[in-house]
Amino acid sequence: MIRLFATADYDFIKWRRWAYGLTAAIIIPGFSLFLVRGLNYSIEFTGGTLIQVQTAQPVGAERIRGALDAAGIRDAEIQQFGGPNDYVIRARIGTAGTTAEGTTEATAAAVDSALARSLGPPPAAFTIVRTEAVGPKVGRELQGKAFLAIFFSFIVTLVYLAFRFEWRFGLAAVLATFHDILTTIAFIRYLDLEVSLVVVGAVLTMVGYSLNDTIIIFDRVRENLRKFRRQNLYEILNLSINETLPRSVLTHGTTMATTIALVFLAGEVLRPFALVMTFAIFTGTFSSIYIAAPLLMYIEKRWPGEDARGARMFRRAAADAPASPPASPPPAGGAGGSGGAGGARSKAAV
Amino acid sequence: MFLTIRSRLFAVGILLALSIWALIPTNVTQRVRDPATGRMKDTTVRRVPINLGLDLQGGIHLALEVDQSKGPVPDCADAIQRAARVVRTRIDEFGTTEPVVQIQGRCRLIVELAGEKDPARAKGIIQRTAFLEFRITDMQNKFRDALPEIDKALRLAGVKTAGQGAAAASVTQLFGADTTKAKAKTPKGKPAPKDTSEANAPGALSSLLFQGQLPGEYLVPEENVPVAESLLARQEVQRLVPRGIELKWGTEVLSRAGRSYRTFYAVEDRPIITGEELQDAKALRDPLTNQSVVTFTLSRRGGRIFERETGRHVNDYMAIILDGRVVGQPPVIKSQIGQRGQIELGAKPLQDAQDLALVLKAGALPAPLTIIEERTIGPSLGQDSIKDGIRAGVVGVALVILIMVGYYRVSGMLAVAALGLYVVFTLAGLAGLGFTLTLPGLAGLVLSVGIAVDANVLIFERIREELQHDKLVRTAVDEGFKHAMSAIIDSNVSTALTAFILYLVGTGPVQGFAITLIIGIAASMITAIFVVRTFYMLWLDRRPDMVTLSV
Numbered sequence: 001m002i003r004l005f006a007t008a009d010y011d012f013i014k015w016r017r018w019a020y021g022l023t024a025a026i027i028i029p030g031f032s033l034f035l036v037r038g039l040n041y042s043i044e045f046t047g048g049t050l051i052q053v054q055t056a057q058p059v060g061a062e063r064i065r066g067a068l069d070a071a072g073i074r075d076a077e078i079q080q081f082g083g084p085n086d087y088v089i090r091a092r093i094g095t096a097g098t099t100a101e102g103t104t105e106a107t108a109a110a111v112d113s114a115l116a117r118s119l120g121p122p123p124a125a126f127t128i129v130r131t132e133a134v135g136p137k138v139g140r141e142l143q144g145k146a147f148l149a150i151f152f153s154f155i156v157t158l159v160y161l162a163f164r165f166e167w168r169f170g171l172a173a174v175l176a177t178f179h180d181i182l183t184t185i186a187f188i189r190y191l192d193l194e195v196s197l198v199v200v201g202a203v204l205t206m207v208g209y210s211l212n213d214t215i216i217i218f219d220r221v222r223e224n225l226r227k228f229r230r231q232n233l234y235e236i237l238n239l240s241i242n243e244t245l246p247r248s249v250l251t252h253g254t255t256m257a258t259t260i261a262l263v264f265l266a267g268e269v270l271r272p273f274a275l276v277m278t279f280a281i282f283t284g285t286f287s288s289i290y291i292a293a294p295l296l297m298y299i300e301k302r303w304p305g306e307d308a309r310g311a312r313m314f315r316r317a318a319a320d321a322p323a324s325p326p327a328s329p330p331p332a333g334g335a336g337g338s339g340g341a342g343g344a345r346s347k348a349a350v
Numbered sequence: 351m352f353l354t355i356r357s358r359l360f361a362v363g364i365l366l367a368l369s370i371w372a373l374i375p376t377n378v379t380q381r382v383r384d385p386a387t388g389r390m391k392d393t394t395v396r397r398v399p400i401n402l403g404l405d406l407q408g409g410i411h412l413a414l415e416v417d418q419s420k421g422p423v424p425d426c427a428d429a430i431q432r433a434a435r436v437v438r439t440r441i442d443e444f445g446t447t448e449p450v451v452q453i454q455g456r457c458r459l460i461v462e463l464a465g466e467k468d469p470a471r472a473k474g475i476i477q478r479t480a481f482l483e484f485r486i487t488d489m490q491n492k493f494r495d496a497l498p499e500i501d502k503a504l505r506l507a508g509v510k511t512a513g514q515g516a517a518a519a520s521v522t523q524l525f526g527a528d529t530t531k532a533k534a535k536t537p538k539g540k541p542a543p544k545d546t547s548e549a550n551a552p553g554a555l556s557s558l559l560f561q562g563q564l565p566g567e568y569l570v571p572e573e574n575v576p577v578a579e580s581l582l583a584r585q586e587v588q589r590l591v592p593r594g595i596e597l598k599w600g601t602e603v604l605s606r607a608g609r610s611y612r613t614f615y616a617v618e619d620r621p622i623i624t625g626e627e628l629q630d631a632k633a634l635r636d637p638l639t640n641q642s643v644v645t646f647t648l649s650r651r652g653g654r655i656f657e658r659e660t661g662r663h664v665n666d667y668m669a670i671i672l673d674g675r676v677v678g679q680p681p682v683i684k685s686q687i688g689q690r691g692q693i694e695l696g697a698k699p700l701q702d703a704q705d706l707a708l709v710l711k712a713g714a715l716p717a718p719l720t721i722i723e724e725r726t727i728g729p730s731l732g733q734d735s736i737k738d739g740i741r742a743g744v745v746g747v748a749l750v751i752l753i754m755v756g757y758y759r760v761s762g763m764l765a766v767a768a769l770g771l772y773v774v775f776t777l778a779g780l781a782g783l784g785f786t787l788t789l790p791g792l793a794g795l796v797l798s799v800g801i802a803v804d805a806n807v808l809i810f811e812r813i814r815e816e817l818q819h820d821k822l823v824r825t826a827v828d829e830g831f832k833h834a835m836s837a838i839i840d841s842n843v844s845t846a847l848t849a850f851i852l853y854l855v856g857t858g859p860v861q862g863f864a865i866t867l868i869i870g871i872a873a874s875m876i877t878a879i880f881v882v883r884t885f886y887m888l889w890l891d892r893r894p895d896m897v898t899l900s901v
Contacts, residue, residue, distance in 0.1 A: 002757050006814070149855040153848045160847060164840055201852070201863045205794075208848035208867075212801075212841040216808070219837040247804075247811045254753050254807075255800030258746035265745055267738035 005245040012241045012289050013234055013297070019290035023183065030186020039188060039195045049107040051089040052129040058085055059119060067118030071110060086129075150181065153207055161215070165222055168299045173214045176292035180210045183283045184276060193272040202273045206280030209255075213248070214288040220244050221296070233300055237293045248285060256281050355891060358884040365876070366771065369778030372399070400781045402464065410472050413723035414459040426457040433719055434459055435705075459719065464786075473721060482625025482710065485596075487566030487667040487680055488616035492592040494561075501553030503586040509554045555581050562613065564667050564680065569604065569611035578614070594619055598669070600676040615676045617669050622659035627652025631710035633703035642695040642703035646710055653689025661686040670710070678706055743795070750803055758810050760900035764885045765806040768877040772802050775873035780866065788862035798870025801845070805878030809834040813901050823899045827886050831879070838879065846871045 053064070064087055091107050108131045112122065119125040154174050161170030184203055188195060220240035228236065259281060262274035353361075376399050414437075416429050430453050437459065438451045452460040463472055488494075558578045560569040570578050581587060582597060591597060600613030631646040648656055660683050669680040681693045695703050750769070754762035776795065780787055813830030821829065846868055853864035890896065 003814075004757075006818075145855050149851050152855065153851045156847045156851060157844055160844055198863070204848065204852050205863070205867070208845040209801075211848065212804075212845045215841040215844055216837050219840055223833075223836075243815070244811075246814075247807050250753070250757065250807045250811070251800075251804040254750045254803045257749035257753065258800045261746040261749060262742045265738060265742035270739065270742075 003246070004249050005242075008242040008245045010242060010245075011238055013238050013294060016290055016294040019286070019294075023179065023286075023291070027179075027182045027186050030189045031182060034185055034189045037189075039185075040192050041195050049091045049131065051091070051108055051111050051131050053087045053089060053111075053115065053126050054129050055085050055087065055119065055126040056124060061087065063118065064089065064115070067114045068111065071114030071117070149204055150207060153204070154178075157211055161218075165218060166305065168296060168303070168305060169218050169222070172292050172296040172299055173211055173218065175295055176214055176287040177207055177210045179291050180206060180280070180283045180287050183287075184280060187279045187283075188276065191275065193275060196272065198270070198273045199276055202276040202280065205277065206284060209280055210284035210287060213252075213284050214292045216247065217241060217244050217288050217293065218296075221293075233297050237297065241289050241293060248288075252281055252285050355884065355887050358880070358887065362771075362881055362884055365775065368782075369774045372778040372782035373774070375399070400777065400787050402787055410461075410463045411723070412461040412463075412472065412721055414461060414719040415722050416457045417720045418457075430457055430459055437461060437719075458722075473724070482628065483621035483671050484623050485617040485619075485621050485669050485671055486663050487564065487669050488595055488618070489565050489666050491565055492595050493566070493597070493616035496590055496592045497553060497556045497559075500587055500590045501556050503590055504554040504581065504584070507584070507586050509581065509584075555587065559614070560611065564682075566616040566667065566669075567680070568614045568616070569606075570614050572603065572610045572612055575612050598671060598674060598676050600678075602676075602678060613676065613679075615669055615680070617671070617676070621671075622663070622668070623648070623652055623656050625710075627655070628710060631707040633700060633707040635700055635703075636694075642698050642700050643692050644695065644703050644707045644710065645690065645692040646707075648689050648691075650689065656691070657686060657688045660691075670706075678702075743799075747799055750799060754803065754806070758901055760889075761810055761813075764882055764889070765803070765810070765878075767885065768806070768881045769799065769802060771881055772870075772873050772877040773799070775876065776866070776870050779869040779873060783869075785865050785869075786862065787866070791862035791866040794863040794866035795870060798867055798874065802870065802874035802878065805834075805838045805842070805874055806882060808837055809878065809882065810901050813899065817899060817901070823896050824890055826899065827890065831883055835879070838875065842871050842875055 068089070089111055091111070108128065112128060115126055116122055122128075154177070157177075158167070158170040158174055161167075161173055181203065184206055188199070193199065217240055220243055221236055224231075224236045224240050224243075225233075228239075231239070256278060259274055259278040262270060263278060266274055414433070416426055416433070418426075434451050434453055452462075461472075555578070558570055558574045558581070560571075561567075562569050579599075595616050596619045598615045598617055600615055602613045604611045604613065627649045629647045629649055629652075631644055633642065633644050635641070636643045663683050664685055665682060667680040667682050669676045670678060693706065695706070747769075751766050754765050754769075756762070758765065776798070779785075780791075785791075809830055812834040813826050816826035816829045816833075817823070849864045849867040849871070853868065
């Protein structure tokens, strides 16, 4: 029988400050870059004309750019799309007010004639696979909707967790998820991924996934809080993370296996989605352990609950008993964490 | 929870049977454009009833908005609802499979035509202004009287009888009793003019038509509609259609004795009134008679015209024609009607009345629609994507199986078997509920396989923990399931809630993703909690003395 981390006893919470540092190192530059330069929104958000061209020979993006520049279609983005013969040309329509229809057809026709002049007559040298016209208005509304969806999902999660757990857990979970949104935006910015509707969907799924993972750990915390009355929150959190560690490794391993399969095999269209999903699993796992759990501790310290266990101490009792704050009662014996073997003295429910 | 193994197996069996039933390939009638003639025709395809979305099949995506450039439209939501109705009717004429006509936000309409390749034609049909008119049906049966002539002309033109040869007559009286009753109510109609035996040879056109329940109504068996359409389009037929009569297809499909018929009407060429005069229409249920009723209000001018016309046509049938198609069954004019009138639908459900009210209002479309987004997606792109998606899915699932069986051994195999059921349930859910599978949906499916595994992992890890505490195998399994339950439920419910909000707030592709995720979560809860538990029970039942569990 293969058993991974079955007797894990790591002090995860001890490393929280390092984790904050790491996450800040990811978020701050990435988010500043995002604030300065924004994201590479897909045509759905910016509005404009997208033309996909398939050429007979791999001509190279430079040649297409040259052809378009010669015809006066400037500021167009040219991107290889999948194979060496497929290109996506993006010409953004300047003014927001113009209706898409006429301009799109004009742009498509201009691109067509520009390419014909440079590469040769259409059917033999190249074909226009698709033309998309998008009004920027759609984009603005969609952006609003995405934020609205996240906002609503936070509220629903808070309510649900307040109902099933306690509001402190809900707040910690939502803040950790918010952290994941920030890191994911930074990730998208670093890789300069194109933000399409599907990527927005991936970010929103990440919200669900991260919550899912946090709740699995919190569920164990809830259980252990009932089981071990004498241990402080620091210990309980560590114990719970360690106890759920085999599950975390297995589940994230399998899920990551499927998303990595998507990254490599699902093609150009789904790659940004798959990349964001893969990162989402990473950040969701990270935040459940290093953000949500310590946050729960801080929240408990600030607004203590009935038994005020979180306020008592911030260190592992067995290791640092002398350093614990004066307010704390005598530390619960060296229960040490794993296996749940010790400390189960009281069985009163919270 | 404490069901017997037998009843558990029974429940699993029923679920599986239902799923397979939902996935059995069925005959789907599609209206497609014949590449040779350019006409619409019906073809029957046998396929698994999962709808492929626009992205997987290729097609056209249009976003329409109420045009407010010439002044604001007061009730945008109402206007867009009317527009959706009109567009839907028109797309039926268009013949796309599984069209999506969706109201988005307050003032926007999304139209998706999967498999359609001609954007100009699509735009033309959608943007054309709706035209509603009321016309009296062919009360004197002029068209029926002209049928022998038409048949003769067709025979001369060399058209072979295409319909069923058995009906070697002119219009067959399919519902004899009903027709006479209808005629008794219409003193103006001539007494039944032609005996069926009069025609000496099977008529090319008349053999396709059956007399309907009222004068001027005919029924065409669904399979003969394309033939009838092509015959009616011929010049010799058009020339012989009696003066003052026009032929219109209906939107209704009736089924009688296991066959379905398309309605077809001969109506007067002059409308008694058009939708321009119509101001409002409402559906309600008459509290006295408990009948569904549509009341409508005309303009002052329209009321005067209508009063005059209906006075002349008491007891005649009035066809409601939207964009050249007769909507529903023509109602009879009971008495003179002025500015306000009502259409009685009898025992039909209120929904029908609401639909009709919408059609009436839609004719007077208050604002034109402008296209704000248009996308044409080449089907080749979809082909590639579906291939890649399937490949990625297969590899992903293979990895999951490898990890699960490698790590959890026999229990892992149980989980993999349950995973197979999970995939069947999810696909059946998509097919059964009529949702469309899109590319993000495919991704959601692959992802939810991963999430489905999580539930099993949670349970197995719990069982391992319990075994570690030296519990008996049977107790460990019971406790493992019991303790994993709260984590599974809480995590899945919160993910499902998020997906639900995605569905509510999101648009097309995001919704597709959310739907597969929601169905996937539901299916994973069923398989992980119920099916795997049943497998365990079976296993432990066979080996009651088991000391070490392969987990």
